[in-house]
Amino acid sequence: MSIAFDRIAGILAAGLPPAVLGLANRSSNEKMSWTTRLKAGLARTRGALGGGLGALLGRRSVDDALFEDLEFALLTADCGVAATQALLGTLRTRARRERIADGAALKEALREALLEMLSPLERPLEVLPKQPFVIMVAGVNGSGKTTSIGKLTKWFQSQGLSVLLAAGDTFRAAAREQLVAWGERNGVTVVGQADGDPGAVVFDAIQSARARGIDVVIADTAGRLPTQLHLMQEIMKVKRVAAKALADAPHEVLLVLDANTGQNALAQVKAFDEAIGLTGLVLTKLDGTAKGGVVAAIAHARGASVKPLPLLFVGVGEAVDDLRPFSARDFVEGLVD
Numbered sequence: 001m002s003i004a005f006d007r008i009a010g011i012l013a014a015g016l017p018p019a020v021l022g023l024a025n026r027s028s029n030e031k032m033s034w035t036t037r038l039k040a041g042l043a044r045t046r047g048a049l050g051g052g053l054g055a056l057l058g059r060r061s062v063d064d065a066l067f068e069d070l071e072f073a074l075l076t077a078d079c080g081v082a083a084t085q086a087l088l089g090t091l092r093t094r095a096r097r098e099r100i101a102d103g104a105a106l107k108e109a110l111r112e113a114l115l116e117m118l119s120p121l122e123r124p125l126e127v128l129p130k131q132p133f134v135i136m137v138a139g140v141n142g143s144g145k146t147t148s149i150g151k152l153t154k155w156f157q158s159q160g161l162s163v164l165l166a167a168g169d170t171f172r173a174a175a176r177e178q179l180v181a182w183g184e185r186n187g188v189t190v191v192g193q194a195d196g197d198p199g200a201v202v203f204d205a206i207q208s209a210r211a212r213g214i215d216v217v218i219a220d221t222a223g224r225l226p227t228q229l230h231l232m233q234e235i236m237k238v239k240r241v242a243a244k245a246l247a248d249a250p251h252e253v254l255l256v257l258d259a260n261t262g263q264n265a266l267a268q269v270k271a272f273d274e275a276i277g278l279t280g281l282v283l284t285k286l287d288g289t290a291k292g293g294v295v296a297a298i299a300h301a302r303g304a305s306v307k308p309l310p311l312l313f314v315g316v317g318e319a320v321d322d323l324r325p326f327s328a329r330d331f332v333e334g335l336v337d
Contacts, residue, residue, distance in 0.1 A: 034324055038286075039334040041316025045292030046337055048077040057103030062095055066103060070110075077290060078262040080297030087113050087296070111336045117296060118328040120303035123310035125252065125280065125325070127161060132209040132217045134242055134249040136202075137282075138235060138272055139256035141223035144284035146175060148256050148315065149218050150182030151323035152282075155313075157186060161215040166205030167192030168238060171222035171231065179220055185320070198222065198234060199241035206245035219250070232275050239276050254312065256282045262291040266301055269309065284315040284323070295331065 049056065056073055060066050067088060074084040090113045091106060100106050127133045135152075139145035146169070153163045165183050167190055169175035176192045183190035191205035202219045209217045219242065221235050242249040255272045257265045265283075272278055286292050295311065302309040314331070315323040 035330055035333070037322065038314070038316055038324075038330055041287035041322075042292050042331075042334040044288070044290040045077050045286070046335060048290035048293070049073045049335070057107045060103040062100055062102065062106050066106070067092065070106075074293060074296075077293030078297065079293035080263055080266075080300070083117070083293075083296040083300035086300055087117065090116075107336065111332055114296065114332045114336065115328055117299045117303065118331060120308050121295070121299050121311040122326055122328045123280070123312065125312045127156070127159075127216060128251065130246070130248070130251055132164070132206065132214045132246070133251050134206060134217045134219065134246060135252040135254060136219045136221065136239060136242060136250040136276070137254050137256060138221050138276065138278075139223055140258075140268060141172065143223065143256045143258040143261075144315065145223060145256040146178050146182070146220055148282050148284055148313070148323060149179065149220055150186065151315065151320055152218060152313070153182065153186045153188055154320045155323065156216050157188075162213075163188045163216045163218060164205060164209045164212070164214045165190045166202045166217060166219040168198040168201050168205075169220045169222045170196050170198050170201065175220070175222070199238050202238055203241050203245045206242065206249065210246070232271075236275055252279045253277060254280050254282055256284060259283055259286045259291055259294060260289045262289075262294050263297060265294050266297060269298065269302065273309070278309060280310050280312040282313045282315070282323070283311060283326075286314055287316045292335065 056069060057066070071084060071088055074087060075081070079087070087110070091109055094100065094109050095106060100109060137145055137149055149165065153165065156163050163186070165179055165188060167176040167179045169179070170193070176194070179192070180190045189208070191201060191208055193201055198221065205217055205219065219238070221238055222231055239250060239253070253276055255269060255278050257268060261268070269278065269281065281298070283295065298311065311326040313323050314326050
């Protein structure tokens with residue numbers, strides 16, 4: 001966790017040991033490093049926004065032509081029609097009310113409008129003392145699901161929590177081996193069976209975690225398309241089995257989305273939510289796409305609805321620590337240069 005600058009100032013005033021000050025500085029540097037990486041990861045999406053909103057808006061006067069260019073840029077970045085129209089509506093209203101006349105001021109208004117739209121997606125993943133806290137992870141093939149589980153494991157370990165993995169993807173060849181490799185990399189146990197029943201694997205993993213006093217169980221599931229009804233039924237069964245192994249489990253049901261899918265992500269969210277009741281999202285591969293604006297589309301569709309669906313983590317690279325909790329402010333700062 002980063003330490004705010006005013007808190008660091010308080011530490012200095014208190015005359016605490018240099019080791020404590022070094023920890024504070026390291027925390028600040030880590031935060032700065034992640035912010036820098038996030039901005040770099042969003043470079044392609046910024047490019048889709050007219051080569052950067054600074055270049056698009058610049059010193060231009062605010063008129064219909066500017067709003068048309070901004071609309072095209074937002075759609076190109078895959079914000080989606082509904083979210084784009086909502087943002088433009090907000091900006092037009094504010095421009096009239098506050099008599100915004102130049103592009104630079106409009107850019108600041110857009111920054112604030114985006115922050116207001118994305119903020120409902122922000123929620124920290126809090127591990128409750130369930131012993132274990134069970135997380136079920138779903139997603140289509142190629143979304144980065146198993147890799148995200150490995151990175152989530154590392155993140156939980158950085159929070160001082162012990163983790164056990166359940167290799168519940170018994171459908172895809174080598175899925176178990178891939179998860180075992182991540183388990184070895186992070187030094188955690190992986191419970192699995194060759195060609196076994198996914199529900200049985202998850203049941204055994206939860207029982208094993210209870211016996212060992214493990215804090216978190218992360219259950220992988222077979223990648224599937226919403227149209228593969230037999231696999232969707234299977235994942236529903238896995239969720240029911242988890243509840244039999246431990247009351248209230250799974251405590252989180254996460255869907256991993258590939259940012260490259262753009263607007264198709266909305267259909268995936270809808271289908272998986274109807275099947276297994278999602279509690280959160282993980283968005284991967286933001287560094288490899290110009291479609292990072294899909295976060296705005298997700299926020300508009302679900303962020304302020306009756307059942308908000310938070311974006312818990314975003315990924316911007318291949319490194320094990322390139323998956324971090326979503327911060328609306330950091331994301332907007334990385335998007336609007």
